[in-house]
Amino acid sequence: MMSKRETGRTLMTADWVVGHEKGAHVLLPRGEVVFEDGEILFVGHGFPGEVSQRIDYGAALIGPGFIDLDALSDLDTTVLGLDNQPAWQKGRIWPKSYMQAGPREMYTSEELRWQKRYAFTRLIANGITTALPIASLFYREWGETWDEFTGAAEAAADLGLRVYLGPAYRSGNTYVKGAGDIAFHFDEARGLAGLAEARRFCETFENTSDGLVRTMLAPDRIETCTAGLLRETAKVVRELDVPVRLHCCQSAFEYNSVVEMHGISPPQLLDSLGFLSPRAILPHLTYISGANGITHNAPDLDILADSGAALAHCPLVMARGGSSLQSYARYRDRGITIGMGTDTHPPDMIANMQVGLITARLAGDGADVSSADLYTAATLGGARALGRDDLGHLSAGARADMTVIALDDPAMGQIIDPIQTILLNGSGRDVHTVVIDGRIVMRDGEISGVDHSAMREQAQAQFDGMKAQYPDRTFGHPPVDAIFAPSFPIRSAAQ
Structure with missing residues (x-):
């Protein structure tokens, strides 16, 4: 059952509030936020009206809720591939034998529905108030289903999470044809x-x-979608006026495969099909012409900027795989809308902002990219990508979506500026309270009706069951302990 909005006017205050002036964030020491019936009425100092309740969070930052354009919505499997490489040898790509036997669902329909609910609690716990769910299709028979997304809609409503939902679909997949030889299989009708x-x-x-x-449309990856499917997707986007998210330019393999199949770069292909528009959201855009070893001569950045499409920047998951944007400032200064995504566990938006700042500076952006850039991307940038001028900021008329981040833990260190301090020393675990559409959906770290320990145990049990199925879907069918080697030798008590 969806929680009720707070009754009457609620005034929240803290040592710091992120206000909004002339399209940009401002900081308000000892500021106040007043909301009623899901809408913000006032942000500033000295609210002159009467209120039903006052909540003072003390040493904390009240800011707009984070918008996650690529929010993990299943059990994360990054840990399976963190040290176990290459992917084709470790079950991250289907072997030909598995394809011939017929791919299957590795989870039951009940497990898939439960995973959405579990993932949504983790998003809320990390201060994410608007989420566009993403899940891996490696573990699926083909695409996502109506049933699990009906469950996702129910879970979001019950928990009070703002979501954009749409089952992922594709017309193809990669498979291991032979040792190190990756091939494509396509079924456009499907x-x-x-x-x-x-x-x-x-x-x-x-x-x-x-x-x-x-709602949104969610074709899986550019390399697993035929030109026909992408063209038809673009047509539906125009007819329904919904966002569309497509993973694009995220690896050299993908980029070069598109060039080999179509003779043009991924951005050129999308442009030729009428796919690019301000409704398009593209994770991760780390591999474009002139970046990360891509030598193809194409005006990729100009195409993307001129189209109005948005970047869903997911720096943590990409850095784990050894890649990053070659210049955050280059994308920003070209006028590309930059929002943020987590795309991994934990869905810690603070950690993603931190890694985004670090990788930008490692890439040579230096002081040209600041904490404010990443915080803006996680809030206003996501709202712009969705075409929502009522999200991503705290000002009168906006929806009452807010995150309270505690600043009183000694680990936070000394504070000269709350945003800089959070991006230096903060964590998703510092999120204290979350308000979505005027509902306090998490209070003092507690989400009503959610037993985090029990959910963790069930998630582990489902994860173990999935991992046990790996041998028949791994090239050469090695045993599980050969696929996933421990970091150090394991010695049991009997040894």
Whole structure:
């Protein structure tokens, strides 16, 4: 059951409040935020009206809720591939034998529905108030299903999370043809059927659950979608006016595969198909012409900037794999809208901002990229990517989506500026309270009706069951302990 909005006017105050002036954030020491019926009425100092309740969070920062354009919504498997490489040898790509036997679902429908709810609690706990869920299709028969996304809509409504939902679909996948030899399999009819189901989902669920549930289209990856599927997706985007998210330019393999299949770069392909528009959200854009070893001669950055498409910047997961944007400032200064995504566990937006700042400076941006840039991307940037001028900031008329980040833990260190301090020493674990659409969905770290310990145990049990299925979907079918070697030799008590 969805929690109720606070009754009457609620005034929140803290040592710091992130206000909003002329399209940009400002800092308000001992500021006040007043909201009622899901809408912010006042941000500033000395509210002159009457209120039903006052909440003083003391040494804390009250800011707009984080917007996660690529929010993990299943059990994360990054840990399986962290040290276990190469991917084709460790079950991260299907072997030909598994393809011939017929791919299967590795989770039950009940487990898939539960995983959405579990993941949504982790998003809220990390201060994410608007989420566009993402899950891996490596563990699926093909695409995502109507049933699990019905469950996702129910979970979001119950927990009070603002979401944009749409089942992922594709027309192809990669598989291991031979040792180190990666090939593609395509079934365009199946992809188009997935698009039709996704369209029906959008038409059914758009703007439901009191406006918390919105919809989007989610074709999987550019290299696993035929030109026909991408063209038809763009047509549906125009007809329904919903966002579309497509993972693009995220690896040299993907970029070069698109060039080999189509003769043009990924941005050129999307442009030729009418796919790019201000409704398009593209994670991760780390591999474009002139970046990360890509030598193809294409005006990729100009194409992306001129289209109005947004970048979903996911620096933590990309850095774990050894890549990053070659220059955050270059994308920003070219006018590309930059929002943030987590795309991994934990969905810690603070950690992503920290890694984003670090990798930008390692890439040579220096002081040209600041803490303010990353915080803006995680709030205003995400709102712009979604075309929502009522999200991502705290000002009168905006939706009451807020995150309270505690500043009183000794680990936070000394504070000269709250944003800089959080990006230096903060963590998602410092998120104290979360308000979404005027509902306090997390209070003092507690989400009503959620037993985090029990959910962790169930998540581990499902994860162990999935891992046990790896041998038949791994090239050469080695045993599980050969696929996933421990960091150090394990010695049991009997040894």
